[in-house]
Amino acid sequence: MTRLAAFLILGLLAALPARAFETLAGAAWVYDITTGTVLLEKNADQPLPPASMSKLMTINMLFEALKDGRVSMDTEFAVSTKAWKMGGSKMFVKPDDRPTVEELIHGIIINSGNDACVVVAEGLAGSEENFAALMTQRGKDLGLTQSHFTNSSGWPDPNHKMSARDLGLIATRLITEFPDLYPFFAMTDYNYKDRVPANSRNRNPLLRTGGSGDWTADGLKTGHTSEAGYGLVGSAVHESGRRIVFVITGMASEAERAQEAEAITSWAFREFIQKTVATKGSRIAEADVWLGSSSRVGLVVGKDLSLLLPSLAQDKLSASVVYTGPIEAPVEAGQKLADMVIEVPGIPPMTVPLVAENAVAKGGFPTRIKTAFGILATRVMAEIGS
DSSP: OEEEEOOSGGGGOBOOOOOOOOOOSSEEEEEETTTTEEEEEESTTOOBOOGGGGHHHHHHHHHHHHHTTSOOTTOBOOOOHHHHTOOSSOOOOOTTOOOBHHHHHHHHHTSOOHHHHHHHHHHHHSSHHHHHHHHHHHHHHTTOTTOBOSSSSOOOOTTOBBOHHHHHHHHHHHHHHOTTTGGGGGOOBOOGGGOOGGGOBOOOHHHHHOOOSSEEEEEEEEEEETTTEEEEEEEEEETTSOEEEEEEEEESSHHHHHHHHHHHHHHHHHSEEEEEEEOTTOEEEEEEEESBSSSEEEEEESSOEEEEEESSOOSBOEEEEEEOSSEESOBOTTOEEEEEEEEOTTSOOEEEEEEESSOBOBOOHHHHHHHHHHHHHHHHHHHHHO
16 A cells, blocks of 8 residues: 555645534534535434335335336325234324325425335335335445434334444435435425324424525424434525535434534534635655556546635645555556545545546566566575675
8 A cells, every 4th residue: 555645735634623613412423425425424324213214215215106107296105003903103094095296205204104104115125124124235336334223213222223423424425416306405484284283394494594694594304302312314505505404313302403404504604714725636646566568657636626625724634545555557548546535624535536637558578677687686685684
């Protein structure tokens, strides 16, 4: 493993640590989707009871079924006695109802309906137990490393767990993979068949406040049980176009959750600025090449590199390039060869892939002879020195 200093124009970039956000949450994760930057993590990989926030995985399963054509918005699902009798927050379906997929999406996202989740689980997988097993496996496929599901709703169970990072990752997927369906998360009211107006309002506090001047919230899901406390998976968009996802859990009250959600969102937008630090093709470093027509190859960024930097700028950030070398020829132009690790005070390190600036062909016979003589000379000198 070879580590080089990056000679990117990092000297032009200065960074003072952003004022650290001392969150009251027991676990938290803040992620800037626009630049792929983790801004904050606290106990982010600890498996915790997710309460209704795990309904995001149920919604993901339903959105996937819509995307691949297994169901449509008009598909009707039966309501079992189990679904009808579910406690906690409800959409208030009855056994003789045949709610559509669209109605169930409203019921899960806006009403946080435990009954609606069971209807979807049974409709897609035959039973909630089968559906929970599918959720767990699908989560693993999507890179959720600390998630295990025993039900579709987040109903308290000692084996039903998710980490803050996993919740943030599934939220990010819902936003980026289902842009046509994501607007459901911004809806504030839904009253199925006018049954329970008292439960018609979306509990996401940021949707009620509408944001904070220069940013607007548009999702995603709250959660609460006595064990989990009050939590929220949220997302907001800044007027500049930047989008963040955040997860907070373990709050003591609804009021504390609302205050923390607004504070952490404002911090994420106001303490960081987005800046393009290298354009596509900018040479960052060079790597040694083994038995190639050239002994060196440039390492470049494959696309424009935009970073989030603390808004106050005084201390320099640092960067290093890591690769396993020397790199054996032939090398293709654009081939990934290395990683640049950028360290900015106040946020976790960022890793950027670097690719070959140009192709390097395998060297001919003269190259092999020259290399062989070089190795032989090195060994002779070593023996003489010993």
